[in-house]
């Protein structure tokens with residue numbers, strides 16, 4: 001039975017993505033509805049929707065309320081209006097990433113990129129020519145970043161800093177949580193030009209206009225240069241995309257920018273590192289979908305990369321989100 005459960009688990013991920021695309025959690029809200037009512041609201045086939053709803057009760061996403069179904073409390077973040085919504089990431093993961101996993105055998109046999117095998121190009125090259133998926137990707141990253149910002153500001157003191165640069169920051173999903181907690185702090189997102197062009201619109205879910213007004217976008221290639229002279233630099237969920245050597249290249253770019261910063265400037269690397277068996281699935285994602293040859297870094301390897309990149313690690317802490325935060329200063333020349 002265990003084999004059977006695991007063998008069909010991909011179907012449940014797809015069912016979750018379909019439910020998220022149909023906005024079933026949003027339509028249900030805090031109430032309950034029958035399949036027939038939900039089918040009308042979502043313009044779906046009532047009999048098949050009923051089977052989907054039944055299927056979603058198996059992992060506990062939906063609960064029965066007589067003939068009706070309601071959203072289980074633990075799955076409230078499936079709603080788009082939840083402050084820490086995970087709706088877009090659920091779709092991204094169960095669709096694009098799952099499609100890339102069709103290349104898993106290729107990756108296991110050859111050590112090469114499954115994404116490249118399936119899509120004929122790398123993830124970020126693919127996103128350049130597939131705007132709808134790129135927007136979904138941006139939103140998925142904001143989903144993941146918002147809870148991290150919430151935890152980070154409780155642990156890291158940004159007071160005294162005037163500017164923070166989020167390198168490879170996507171649409172800037174990490175910044176509203178940080179800037180909201182630090183009046184006056186300005187945020188700069190340094191990401192690919194196409195991502196920056198969508199940035200302001202992508203952050204549309206953020207209601208605080210005053211915070212949004214403090215965020216700007218500087219199209220950048222982090223292998224070439226990023227905005228210089230800031231008080232804080234952030235690299236969140238960026239380095240795991242790249243091989244060790246490319247991580248060092250990115251870190252050197254940041255070090256060059258930080259050479260123009262005040263002496264107390266800091267770089268914060270936030271990464272869910274690969275350190276135990278339980279992290280194996282994450283490392284496999286990196287092998288399949290990231291820079292060819294990426295297998296995940298543990299803390300000693302990340303420290304080495306930072307040292308080689310020109311930094312001294314001042315502290316390492318852990319966030320409840322599973323990220324380690326490596327705080328680093330530029331190494332004195």
Ligand SMILES: C[S@@+](CC[C@H](N)C(=O)[O-])C[C@H]1O[C@@H](n2cnc3c(N)ncnc32)[C@H](O)[C@@H]1O
Pocket residue numbers: 124141142144145167168169170171173174190191192195220221222223235236237238241
């Ligand atoms: C996994 S996402 C993480 C986004 C964001 N830091 C977060 O955690 O929400 C990696 C980001 O790196 C950006 N990126 C990839 N290659 C880049 C490059 N050469 N220069 C700048 N940004 C790049 C991608 O566009 C993407 O936004």
